[in-house]
Amino acid sequence: MSADVSQRPLPTPIDRTQPFWDGLRERKVRIQYSPSSDRWVFYPRSHAPLTLADDLEWREISGQGTLYTYTIARRPTAPDFAGDEPQIIAVVELDEGPRLTSTLVNVDEDEIEVGMRVRPVFEDVTGTETTLLRYEPAS
Amino acid sequence: MGLRGEAAIVGIAEWKPERRPTAPPMFTLEQWAQLTREALDDAGIDPSEVDGICCTNIRESDSFVPSTIAEYLGMQVNFAEVVDLGGASCAAMVWRAAAAIELGLCNVVVIGAPSWPSPRPPVPPTGPSSWRYGASSANYGSPQAEFDIPYGNVAQNCGYAQIAMKYGAEYRYDAEALAKIAVDQRVSANHNPAAVFHNVPITVEDVLNSPMISDPIHMLEIVMPCVGGAAIVVAGKDIARRSKHRPAWISGFGERVLHKTPTYAEDMLSTALIPAADQAFSMAGRSREEVDLISVYDCYTITVLMTIEDGGFCPRGEGQPFVREHDLSFKGDFPCNTHGGQLGFGQAGLAGGMSHITEGARQVMRRGEDHQVPDADVAFITGNGGLMSEQVALILEGD
Numbered sequence: 001m002s003a004d005v006s007q008r009p010l011p012t013p014i015d016r017t018q019p020f021w022d023g024l025r026e027r028k029v030r031i032q033y034s035p036s037s038d039r040w041v042f043y044p045r046s047h048a049p050l051t052l053a054d055d056l057e058w059r060e061i062s063g064q065g066t067l068y069t070y071t072i073a074r075r076p077t078a079p080d081f082a083g084d085e086p087q088i089i090a091v092v093e094l095d096e097g098p099r100l101t102s103t104l105v106n107v108d109e110d111e112i113e114v115g116m117r118v119r120p121v122f123e124d125v126t127g128t129e130t131t132l133l134r135y136e137p138a139s
Numbered sequence: 140m141g142l143r144g145e146a147a148i149v150g151i152a153e154w155k156p157e158r159r160p161t162a163p164p165m166f167t168l169e170q171w172a173q174l175t176r177e178a179l180d181d182a183g184i185d186p187s188e189v190d191g192i193c194c195t196n197i198r199e200s201d202s203f204v205p206s207t208i209a210e211y212l213g214m215q216v217n218f219a220e221v222v223d224l225g226g227a228s229c230a231a232m233v234w235r236a237a238a239a240i241e242l243g244l245c246n247v248v249v250i251g252a253p254s255w256p257s258p259r260p261p262v263p264p265t266g267p268s269s270w271r272y273g274a275s276s277a278n279y280g281s282p283q284a285e286f287d288i289p290y291g292n293v294a295q296n297c298g299y300a301q302i303a304m305k306y307g308a309e310y311r312y313d314a315e316a317l318a319k320i321a322v323d324q325r326v327s328a329n330h331n332p333a334a335v336f337h338n339v340p341i342t343v344e345d346v347l348n349s350p351m352i353s354d355p356i357h358m359l360e361i362v363m364p365c366v367g368g369a370a371i372v373v374a375g376k377d378i379a380r381r382s383k384h385r386p387a388w389i390s391g392f393g394e395r396v397l398h399k400t401p402t403y404a405e406d407m408l409s410t411a412l413i414p415a416a417d418q419a420f421s422m423a424g425r426s427r428e429e430v431d432l433i434s435v436y437d438c439y440t441i442t443v444l445m446t447i448e449d450g451g452f453c454p455r456g457e458g459q460p461f462v463r464e465h466d467l468s469f470k471g472d473f474p475c476n477t478h479g480g481q482l483g484f485g486q487a488g489l490a491g492g493m494s495h496i497t498e499g500a501r502q503v504m505r506r507g508e509d510h511q512v513p514d515a516d517v518a519f520i521t522g523n524g525g526l527m528s529e530q531v532a533l534i535l536e537g538d
Contacts, residue, residue, distance in 0.1 A: 010289055043282050069308065069407060071353045073300070074353065078294065080271075089292050
């Protein structure tokens with residue numbers, strides 16, 4: 001799917017995080033993994049949280065997960081999102097463990113349930129190099 | 140380990156919160172001067188005795204804040220602290236002041252929370268305001284700028300609503316119980332002439348019929364932004380003994396900081412308050428049963444509910460029946476936010492968080508007037524910053 005640029009704030013990747021955004025452009029979800037602590041990491045960092053190991057490496061995952069929680073914002077969460085309401089702002093727990101912020105698409109409000117299975121939807125933002133990672137029900 | 144209870148809150152200045160300012164704008168430094176003078180007058184302490192200041196940011200300077208304030212006030216201090224813990228900042232400043240006094244660094248510390256509008260410069264600054272996204276940082280390289288703001292996970296309503304939704308999925312959501320928190324606190328606000336919602340009673344139906352802002356949170360479960368300002372004076376025991384009022388001794392504290400965005404919480408329902416409250420009670424040598432009132436950060440009703448649970452006043456997941464079974468007003472069997480809370484008193488920026496401290500101190504000082512809890516001796520106070528993720532607990536006690 002694709003979306004207009006509008007006034008919405010877009011991510012400005014830094015060198016460290018670029019592989020994640022490049023992955024989304026290729027319809028892949030890549031996150032970091034620390035072999036020494038056997039732990040998946042999101043968002044991308046320079047060192048593994050807690051152990052501070054510097055062995056983080058990029059690995060591809062399915063991107064599937066469960067809905068950890070969500071809210072439906074009836075008023076725009078910032079002026080930039082005016083017209084986008086209701087915004088279904090989700091926290092997705094990836095099957096590998098880490099959580100990320102996203103929004104739910106292709107879903108009726110009354111279908112949404114904490115704990116439901118969700119899968120990635122890659123949204124190319126028209127006129128930019130940015131692809132955002134949104135989610136929809138997996139069934 | 141910890142405080143001996145030999146420093147006390149002895150003076151209070153607090154401007155009545157207003158939804159629209161009825162007086163002209165004032166620079167932060169001018170507010171510091173006026174609030175300090177009022178708080179010292181209240182305590183009966185001469186400005187020349189001040190030897191410590193605790194502050195947060197000021198409009199006039201992005202750095203070197205304590206020295207800027209000290210210079211403006213003409214004070215030379217032994218203790219100069221900046222605290223950056225959002226809504227937990229004021230509570231965090233209280234224990235830092237008490238600790239500095241007990242260490243012998245200083246004797247009289249002023250803690251300021253100026254929250255009045257400042258004059259706008261004649262030539263407006265260009266570029267977007269750094270507060271465009273509330274407490275979320277849009278700075279280059281900020282994790283929130285890259286991974287949260289683009290999805291609309293911005294500012295406070297969204298995160299607290301996600302926490303409330305998770306709470307409901309785990310424990311079943313009792314919307315009426317949550318609404319009752321706002322209603323009971325409003326009863327206290329109706330007895331507090333300084334409250335922005337003085338003489339504006341509400342019912343559970345009013346709360347549930349107010350617009351849904353971010354599911355499951357209704358408009359009347361969210362604080363009303365106001366302008367205002369507050370300051371307190373913390374002093375060591377010799378000075379406290381000769382101050383004007385019954386001192387509110389600072390006998391215990393705890394502080395815990397976990398994360399900024401709830402998405403990355405280890406467990407969204409396990410707040411930073413659990414260890415902070417345990418430490419505060421253990422340091423003070425007090426039990427939960429000995430607490431006469433709680434004065435806890437209430438940006439939303441869910442914040443109060445989880446604070447009652449994680450503060451240890453009822454088991455996890457049982458806050459909703461607890462709220463239904465107790466009267467939280469100043470007249471009730473579990474007085475909570477007897478000034479009305481920020482939900483009823485108004486949230487004047489940083490001074491909103493300070494209002495839980497001024498109210499806890501006033502109750503222990505027996506200066507609660509129309510909303511005094513009889514024989515109040517022990518108050519439990521919290522500051523909450525970020526989204527339940529920066530927590531400070533305090534115990535205040537009378538003699």
